[in-house]
Every structure is written in C-alpha cells, then in structure tokens.
Amino acid sequence: MKTRPIVPAHLQWTDEGVPFSDEFDDVYHPAAGALEQARHVFLAGTGLPERWQGRERFVVLETGFGLGNNFLATWDAWRRSEQRCRQLHFISIEQRPLTRDDLRAVQRDASLADLASRLADAWPPLTPNLHRLSFDDGRVELLLALGDVAAWLPELVAQVDAFYLDGFAPAKNPQMWQARIYKAMARLAAPGATAATWTAARSVRDGLVSAGFDVTRASGRGGKRDITLATYTPAFMPRRATARKHAPTASREALVVGAGLAGCAVAWALAEHGWRSVVLDRESAPAQAASGNLAGLFHGIANPQDGTHARFNRAAAIATQRVVEQAALTRGAIGSVQGLLRLETSGTDAASMRAMLAQQGLPADYVAALDAADASRSSGIPLEHPAWFYPGGGWVRPVELANWFLDRAGANATFRGGVTVHSLHRIDGRWQLLAADGATIAEAETIVLANAGDALRLLGHPSWPIRRLRGQVSMLPATVPLPRIPVTGAGYLLPEVDGMAMFGASSQPNDDDPTVRASDHAHNLAQLARLTRTAIGLASDSIQGRTGWRWSTDDRLPIVGAVPDAAAAAVPGVRLDQARFVPRLPGLFAFTALGSRGITWSALSAQALAATICGAPVPIESSLLDAIDPARFITREARREANRG
Numbered sequence: 001m002k003t004r005p006i007v008p009a010h011l012q013w014t015d016e017g018v019p020f021s022d023e024f025d026d027v028y029h030p031a032a033g034a035l036e037q038a039r040h041v042f043l044a045g046t047g048l049p050e051r052w053q054g055r056e057r058f059v060v061l062e063t064g065f066g067l068g069n070n071f072l073a074t075w076d077a078w079r080r081s082e083q084r085c086r087q088l089h090f091i092s093i094e095q096r097p098l099t100r101d102d103l104r105a106v107q108r109d110a111s112l113a114d115l116a117s118r119l120a121d122a123w124p125p126l127t128p129n130l131h132r133l134s135f136d137d138g139r140v141e142l143l144l145a146l147g148d149v150a151a152w153l154p155e156l157v158a159q160v161d162a163f164y165l166d167g168f169a170p171a172k173n174p175q176m177w178q179a180r181i182y183k184a185m186a187r188l189a190a191p192g193a194t195a196a197t198w199t200a201a202r203s204v205r206d207g208l209v210s211a212g213f214d215v216t217r218a219s220g221r222g223g224k225r226d227i228t229l230a231t232y233t234p235a236f237m238p239r240r241a242t243a244r245k246h247a248p249t250a251s252r253e254a255l256v257v258g259a260g261l262a263g264c265a266v267a268w269a270l271a272e273h274g275w276r277s278v279v280l281d282r283e284s285a286p287a288q289a290a291s292g293n294l295a296g297l298f299h300g301i302a303n304p305q306d307g308t309h310a311r312f313n314r315a316a317a318i319a320t321q322r323v324v325e326q327a328a329l330t331r332g333a334i335g336s337v338q339g340l341l342r343l344e345t346s347g348t349d350a351a352s353m354r355a356m357l358a359q360q361g362l363p364a365d366y367v368a369a370l371d372a373a374d375a376s377r378s379s380g381i382p383l384e385h386p387a388w389f390y391p392g393g394g395w396v397r398p399v400e401l402a403n404w405f406l407d408r409a410g411a412n413a414t415f416r417g418g419v420t421v422h423s424l425h426r427i428d429g430r431w432q433l434l435a436a437d438g439a440t441i442a443e444a445e446t447i448v449l450a451n452a453g454d455a456l457r458l459l460g461h462p463s464w465p466i467r468r469l470r471g472q473v474s475m476l477p478a479t480v481p482l483p484r485i486p487v488t489g490a491g492y493l494l495p496e497v498d499g500m501a502m503f504g505a506s507s508q509p510n511d512d513d514p515t516v517r518a519s520d521h522a523h524n525l526a527q528l529a530r531l532t533r534t535a536i537g538l539a540s541d542s543i544q545g546r547t548g549w550r551w552s553t554d555d556r557l558p559i560v561g562a563v564p565d566a567a568a569a570a571v572p573g574v575r576l577d578q579a580r581f582v583p584r585l586p587g588l589f590a591f592t593a594l595g596s597r598g599i600t601w602s603a604l605s606a607q608a609l610a611a612t613i614c615g616a617p618v619p620i621e622s623s624l625l626d627a628i629d630p631a632r633f634i635t636r637e638a639r640r641e642a643n644r645g
C-alpha cells in the first residue's frame with residue numbers, strides 16, 4: 001500500500017455555527033440533525049439495534065468518519081441495547097480527519113457529550129495508519145483508517161455486517177463514490193450484510209446493485225428526501241484467500257506456549273475477544289528469558305520511502321504507547337511515555353530532517369526533528385547530533401509489561417510455569433502438547449507457539465531465515481545525571497531505572513555463551529561514549545550485566561500468523577504468489593522472531609494474531625499482515641523458483 005500524507009480537515013463554521021468543509025464546499029451535518037440522521041438513516045437503515053442482538057460480534061464499516069457522529073450514536077445505542085452483541089467493531093475510513101482540538105470543539109447532542117470526550121482523549125496522531133481505539137474494556141473497538149477510501153477498502157481484513165455510506169455528496173466528492181468502491185465493499189460483506197446511505201443518487205444505487213446488493217428507496221427523516229437501503233444478496237459469494245478465511249472454534253480456548261512478551265500479549269489480546277487461554281512456560285514465572293531485562297525502549301521509525309517496515313513500526317509504536325499509558329495507570333512504575341530521542345549520526349542536519357517529515361506529512365505528535373541544542377535540552381544531557389524526537393516513545397520494564405498483559409486478561413488467562421513442551425502432535429482435530437516422557441501436558445484446537453526460537457524446533461525446523469543473536473546489556477549505579485528520556489542511535493542509554501544507568505546492547509550471531517562478559521561491557525561503554533560524546537563519567541568497576549537472545553528474521557519483521565501446511569503448499573498448482581493464499585495447518589499459530597524490537601512489536605502483533613484467530617476485524621492492513629505472515633518465506637521461495645524456471 002502506498003501511503004500519502006494525511007492532511008487534517010480545515011474546519012470552517014457557517015454564520016449559523018454549522019461546521020463546513022471548504023475543500024468539499026459542503027456542510028457537515030449540524031449537531032441538532034446529526035444524531036437523528038445517524039439513528040434514522042444508518043442505525044435503523046441497517047437494521048440496528050435488532051441485528052446485533054445475541055451475537056458475539058457485529059462489524060460496521062463506515063466511509064467518511066467526519067465529525068464522528070455516526071460512531072458515537074452507534075456506540076451509544078450499543079450501550080443502551082439490552083441484548084447487544086458482546087463486541088462492537090466500528091471501522092471508519094477518513095481522508096481528512098479532524099484534529100483533536102477541532103473534534104473537541106464540535107457541538108454535540110448532550111447525550112453524546114461523555115462519549116465524545118472519551119473519543120477525543122483517545123484520538124490518535126494523524127498518521128496514515130489503521131488506528132485502533134478501544135473503549136469499554138475492548139468491547140467497543142474503533143478502527144480508524146486514515147487515507148483514501150479506494151486505497152483502504154482492499155486493505156481491510158474483516159467480515160462486515162453493516163455499511164454506513166456517509167461522506168460528502170457524490171456530486172461534491174466523486175472520488176469517494178467510484179464504481180470500484182462497491183466491488184470492494186462486496187468483498188468485505190458478510191452474507192446478509194446491510195447498507196444505508198442518505199443519498200438516493202442514481203449512481204450510488206446502480207453501484208450497489210452491480211456489486212450484488214438488493215436496493216430499495218426509503219423516505220428520509222420527516223419524509224423530506226429519499227434515502228437508499230440495501231442488503232447483500234449476491235448470486236455467488238466472492239472467494240476469500242486461505243489465510244483470510246476464519247473458522248473460529250466453538251470452544252474459544254487456546255494454549256499458548258511461552259510466557260514472554262509475545263505469549264502474555266496474545267493471552268491479553270485473546271481475552272479482549274472473550275477467549276480463554278492457558279499460557280505455559282518452562283520457567284516458574286513469566287518473562288524470564290529475552291523479556292527479562294530490567295528495561296528496554298520502544299519507538300517508531302521515520303523513513304523517506306515509508307515502506308512496509310516503517311509502516312509496521314509506526315503502527316506498532318502507537319499501539320505500544322497506548323498499552324504502556326494504560327499499564328502505567330493501573331500498575332504504577334512500569335515505564336514512561338515521555339518521548340525518546342533517536343540521534344541522527346549520518347551528517348544530515350535538522351533542516352533536511354524537517355524537510356523529509358514535511359514531505360511525508362508526519363505530524364509532530366508522532367515525530368519531530370530537533371537540532372543538537374534542542375535535543376540536548378529535551379534529554380537534559382549534552383548531545384552533539386540532531387535527533388528524531390518520538391513524543392509517544394519511551395521505555396518500559398518488560399517483566400512488568402508481560403505481567404500487566406496477564407493481569408488485564410484476568411480470569412481469561414491462566415499461567416502454568418515449570419512446564420516444558422517437548423513436542424506437539426495432532427490427533428482427532430486437536431493439538432496435543434507433549435512432555436519429554438511422551439505424557440500429554442494439555443490439548444486444544446488452537447495453539448499459539450510464542451516460545452521464541454524453540455517454536456522452530458517444535459515445528460520441525462522450517463526453512464525460515466531466522467538468526468539467533470546474543471545480546472548483553474550493561475548496568476551501573478546512576479552516579480551522574482542521566483537523560484530524562486531514552487537516547488538511542490548506535491546503542492542506547494535509558495533514564496535512571498531503580499537507581500541504575502542502563503545501556504547497551506551488544507549483538508553477536510550464533511553465540512551461545514550465557515556468561516556476562518567484560519568484553520561486551522567494554523563494547524557497550526565505547527558505544528555509550530560515542531552516543532553521548534561527553535563520556536558520561538560512570539564508574540565501570542561496579543558494572544553489572546544480563547545476557548539474552550533475540551531471534552531475528554532477515555527482513556527484520558516478526559513472524560505472526562497461521563503456520564503454513566508445507567506439504568499442501570508443495571502440491572503443484574497451489575497458489576503461492578501471495579502469503580495469504582498459502583494453505584495452513586488448522587488451529588496452529590506462530591508468534592516469534594520479535595528480534596530486538598519485541599517491546600515495540602508485541603502488543604500490535606498480538607492484536608493482529610488474536611483477531612485472525614477469533615475472526616474479528618484485523619487491526620493492521622492486509623499488506624502488513626502478509627509482511628509478517630510465516631507463509632511469506634514460501635511465497636518468496638516460489639517466486640525465486642519461478643524466476644529460475
């Protein structure tokens with residue numbers, strides 16, 4: 001997916017106080033009429049609240065978030081509804097989102113004021129991403145896709161029950177109402193999906209009919225003008241790619257192997273969907289292996305190409321910021337989200353860095369470029385390089401974060417320590433986890449392998465390009481002033497944690513030595529001196545350290561998704577050109593290779609995996625899901641084969 005800068009809506013007000021868009025030369029619906037329109041056209045028009053009654057989940061997809069009135073009205077109706085669905089997912093696509101300040105300034109019906117204020121509090125930085133905003137303990141999820149509707153629809157992974165076609169009038173905003181929009185809607189529609197729009201324009205009705213919808217006219221509010229209602233009744237259902245079909249099990253239970261950040265995060269994300277999981281680990285407590293460092297950092301990336309890697313890291317960093325903020329509220333000193341500096345040591349100056357950000361349209365509440373003087377001021381220590389400042393970045397104690405994930409999952413997650421999974425075995429449609437003596441530890445229809453490199457052994461060593469990198473961090477009593485926020489570049493230095501200065505880390509491939517080595521400390525100290533230039537006067541005689549192993553893929557992205565069925569993929573004629581088409585082993589999922597970014601990646605990856613397992617809308621775009629899919633290696637190999645042939 002090619003991203004474009006997000007330009008916030010330039011909100012104007014008419015003399016009567018009605019919000020107005022000069023770009024589309026059209027008004028937004030005024031507060032007085034907006035709620036009624038949302039209820040009459042969109043909720044009643046798509047059969048709500050009756051259609052969500054008694055259901056596990058209900059998915060609404062809206063084109064044009066605008067002032068957010070339809071979302072707020074739907075959320076409000078869900079809260080008042082007696083037999084509401086357990087989870088409400090509201091996906092909305094908006095090319096010109098409001099700024100947080102404008103969102104707060106919008107006049108609302110009094111009944112929506114509280115929800116509107118919660119929406120404004122959760123409003124994301126306006127980056128071209130799918131932003132996940134979670135309310136009411138994850139039971140209401142807003143997936144806000146910022147960008148062009150035609151680009152976003154093919155990127156969504158969801159089964160939609162109701163479409164709200166809103167946005168400015170077809171005559172004023174023809175871009176949004178193109179014929180291909182309706183085809184893309186059909187690809188997302190669940191059987192019997194409904195659609196509603198306030199326009200009765202001929203082109204809209206024709207577009208819906210051509211995509212397989214039965215269309216009727218109905219009278220609008222007060223019988224003033226006709227609206228269009230539709231139901232999806234196609235002659236045949238479009239086929240879905242193998243990895244996008246979901247057949248969630250009736251039991252809604254999973255076994256998770258590994259209680260590091262990955263395993264604990266997936267238990268939390270599954271719990272939000274109402275799934276129970278048992279998290280097994282050979283250690284007696286969670287997060288004792290790679291996830292056991294005193295602290296680590298998290299942040300996004302800015303890159304002129306804005307390719308897959310930058311997009312995934314940005315989405316992941318924003319998700320982690322939300323999680324750490326929430327965790328800090330309930331668990332205390334878990335870490336900090338007061339920003340992070342990434343030094344630019346390539347010789348590029350702050351003006352060129354700012355020019356790049358302006359070209360990409362990345363907002364200052366995601367990333368800003370600082371010259372060395374400003375970077376020094378914000379960190380509180382002298383720095384000689386300009387820096388990327390990530391206001392939503394920070395540091396966290398991974399052990400605390402892993403335990404917070406389990407706490408949040410509550411009764412839906414059980415930790416079982418001291419259990420080593422030796423092998424796995426499929427029998428009668430269920431997976432069994434076996435101990436070294438062949439005894440069955442536990443069995444379930446759904447298994448998540450979140451046990452870092454050992455997942456590869458359990459899977460029979462698939463030919464995934466993964467490296468094992470030993471790393472050592474160094475710690476010293478904090479005897480001198482340390483930065484207020486993490487400083488990173490080649491190496492990193494954290495603010496004081498538990499009276500210690502923590503910095504690192506070394507990196508050696510294929511090195512199994514678990515001892516803490518003086519040579520690695522020397523490396524970390526030398527790196528620290530280069531990073532801060534003003535050799536921080538730490539007394540190196542009381543230095544401490546910890547070693548761990550990172551498992552990294554050659555494309556520097558994690559492995560998250562259903563495990564491919566290599567035998568089925570080897571059958572001639574099976575489509576392998578995109579990861580999503582590769583056949584899968586039922587109920588078996590991998591969540592590994594978090595490399596040196598597990599803190600940044602665990603929350604978003606877990607949410608994407610849990611949504612895939614449960615059949616909920618996936619909070620990352622389809623192309624990113626392909627990019628982290630374990631089947632991507634089969635696809636690449638198939639491409640190489642084709643090129644050779």
Ligand SMILES: Cc1cc2nc3c(=O)[nH]c(=O)nc-3n(C[C@H](O)[C@H](O)[C@H](O)COP(=O)(O)OP(=O)(O)OC[C@H]3O[C@@H](n4cnc5c(N)ncnc54)[C@H](O)[C@@H]3O)c2cc1C
Pocket residue numbers: 257258259260261262263280281282283286287288289290291292293295296297298398419420421422450451452454455470471472473504505506546547548549550591592593594595596597598599600601
């Ligand atoms: C030195 C160093 C510094 C780092 N700094 C940062 C940083 O600043 N920021 C950042 O984002 N990331 C950082 N990382 C990376 C981050 O720590 C990892 O990506 C992350 O912890 C990986 O989490 P995980 O759950 O995949 O693996 P782990 O935490 O290793 O968890 C795997 C779990 O599986 C269990 N297990 C394995 N096999 C079995 C089995 N057969 N049966 C039962 N249990 C099993 C293990 O006991 C373990 O608890 C750093 C890593 C290192 C080594």
